[in-house]
Amino acid sequence: MESLDEIKARAESAVPGAKIDIVPNPGPSKQSSLLLDNEHASAIARFLCDDPALRLDFCSNATGVDWLGRTVKKTVKVKKVVDGIEKEVDETTEEFFPGYLEAIYHLYSITHKHGPVIIRMRTADRAAGAPLPSLTPIWRSAEFQEREIFDLYGVRFDGHPDLRRILMWDEFEDYPMRKDYREPDDYEFEPTPHDDVLEKAKQHYRPRPQLDGAENITPRNEAETLKG
Amino acid sequence: MTEQIDEGLRSELQRQGIWVTSMQELYNWGRQNSIWPLQFGLACCAIEMIATAASRYDIARFGGEVFRPSPRQADLMIVAGTVTKKMAPQIVRLYNQMPDPKYVISMGACAISGGPFKQGYNVLKGIDRYIPVDVYIPGCPPRPEALLHAFMELQRKIDSQKLTGTDKAEHLDPTQLSEFPVPAFGAHDLEPPANPDVFHPLKMERQG
Numbered sequence: 001m002e003s004l005d006e007i008k009a010r011a012e013s014a015v016p017g018a019k020i021d022i023v024p025n026p027g028p029s030k031q032s033s034l035l036l037d038n039e040h041a042s043a044i045a046r047f048l049c050d051d052p053a054l055r056l057d058f059c060s061n062a063t064g065v066d067w068l069g070r071t072v073k074k075t076v077k078v079k080k081v082v083d084g085i086e087k088e089v090d091e092t093t094e095e096f097f098p099g100y101l102e103a104i105y106h107l108y109s110i111t112h113k114h115g116p117v118i119i120r121m122r123t124a125d126r127a128a129g130a131p132l133p134s135l136t137p138i139w140r141s142a143e144f145q146e147r148e149i150f151d152l153y154g155v156r157f158d159g160h161p162d163l164r165r166i167l168m169w170d171e172f173e174d175y176p177m178r179k180d181y182r183e184p185d186d187y188e189f190e191p192t193p194h195d196d197v198l199e200k201a202k203q204h205y206r207p208r209p210q211l212d213g214a215e216n217i218t219p220r221n222e223a224e225t226l227k228g
Numbered sequence: 229m230t231e232q233i234d235e236g237l238r239s240e241l242q243r244q245g246i247w248v249t250s251m252q253e254l255y256n257w258g259r260q261n262s263i264w265p266l267q268f269g270l271a272c273c274a275i276e277m278i279a280t281a282a283s284r285y286d287i288a289r290f291g292g293e294v295f296r297p298s299p300r301q302a303d304l305m306i307v308a309g310t311v312t313k314k315m316a317p318q319i320v321r322l323y324n325q326m327p328d329p330k331y332v333i334s335m336g337a338c339a340i341s342g343g344p345f346k347q348g349y350n351v352l353k354g355i356d357r358y359i360p361v362d363v364y365i366p367g368c369p370p371r372p373e374a375l376l377h378a379f380m381e382l383q384r385k386i387d388s389q390k391l392t393g394t395d396k397a398e399h400l401d402p403t404q405l406s407e408f409p410v411p412a413f414g415a416h417d418l419e420p421p422a423n424p425d426v427f428h429p430l431k432m433e434r435q436g
Contacts, residue, residue, distance in 0.1 A: 167314070167350065168314065168350065169313075169314050169413040170413075171413040171414065171415060172413065172415065172416070173415040173416065174349075174415075174416055176349040176350070181349070183347075183349045184349075184416055184417040184421065186353065186417070186421055189429040189430075191341075191430070196347075197347060201434075202434075205434045206433065206434070
């Protein structure tokens with residue numbers, strides 16, 4: 001199979017205006033992936049599926065990832081003039097990266113028996129119903145998994161034939177796989193709490209009575225017995 | 229009443245071919261040996277339940293082989309497996325559709341308390357939050373022998389139920405509830421998260 005750079009170059013020339021980034025994976029698997037731009041994602045996916053050299057005709061897996069917004073602190077040494085003397089001073093800059101939701105697809109070719117090629121799409125923000133183009137029209141196998149991403153992460157897939165919750169009930173309003181999801185507080189009865197559950201269960205415990213020092217005073221009749 | 233008959237006299241009469249019994253004994257003997265379970269399974273415990281019903285363990289030896297596909301004909305609900313919050317209202321509805329007298333076996337860690345999925349957002353922390361349970365079987369999943377043991381415990385319970393008096397069986401007492409409200413799907417959880425009329429957890433006084 002071609003390298004990701006070659007796939008990227010060919011896809012970009014096949015789909016005018018398309019912009020693809022390669023997201024490197026430094027881990028042992030080295031499964032780097034292609035980040036598609038949302039506007040041309042359907043056309044690029046169509047190219048990956050139909051191109052005779054690639055023929056990625058099987059989408060084995062679609063999943064979601066929730067990336068919270070994060071602040072990255074950078075410390076740079078800067079030369080500055082302090083009190084007339086030039087000194088090297090550490091300057092800390094903070095950069096905020098807003099959070100987003102991501103959909104990841106693993107593609108294989110049944111025809112050529114190669115794969116996987118991993119493609120990603122990212123939403124603009126983490127709002128409920130943040131839109132992404134649906135790839136179900138290209139790979140039918142993505143239908144239920146895109147519904148699952150919609151159900152658990154709240155990504156709205158435009159062009160999906162039947163976008164409903166699939167695991168949770170329709171009246172449910174939360175997105176349980178998001179990192180800021182808090183489950184209902186139902187920890188008042190925990191026979192053997194431990195770790196995180198212990199912390200949650202403790203919120204239901206009676207507060208420890210405040211000691212006022214009275215327990216240190218010996219009762220009178222006891223004191224008299226001691227005297228003899 | 230059998231309590232009024234001397235046991236020695238009873239066995240002596242039996243030896244002579246005279247069987248003396250009571251209505252209660254006969255009634256309970258009949259009931260405890262033809263418990264018809266409701267045929268449904270939820271997760272891996274259901275596989276063990278199927279094994280119990282099959283020839284190797286053979287629940288028919290205890291009169292429980294008639295698994296009914298309709299709650300209207302079932303005496304016993306074996307809650308075999310993880311009860312998800314999405315499934316819980318259906319379980320309660322099935323229980324309500326069963327005729328009295330009815331019994332519930334909570335099979336396995338999940339049906340008792342949520343088990344290994346207890347902290348999951350989607351798993352009910354025990355079916356006893358909504359319906360009364362007669363026998364709990366620990367295990368993950370319990371072996372078929374454990375289910376048979378629970379079945380025998382249930383038979384013992386049925387055998388001990390009284391037909392008359394203040395401590396008579398629940399199904400003979402018209403003041404006792406036999407149907408329970410079906411929880412509704414809420415925006416964040418089931419509404420209510422537990423039925424306080426049914427769910428009586430151990431009172432735990434812990435200090436923070």
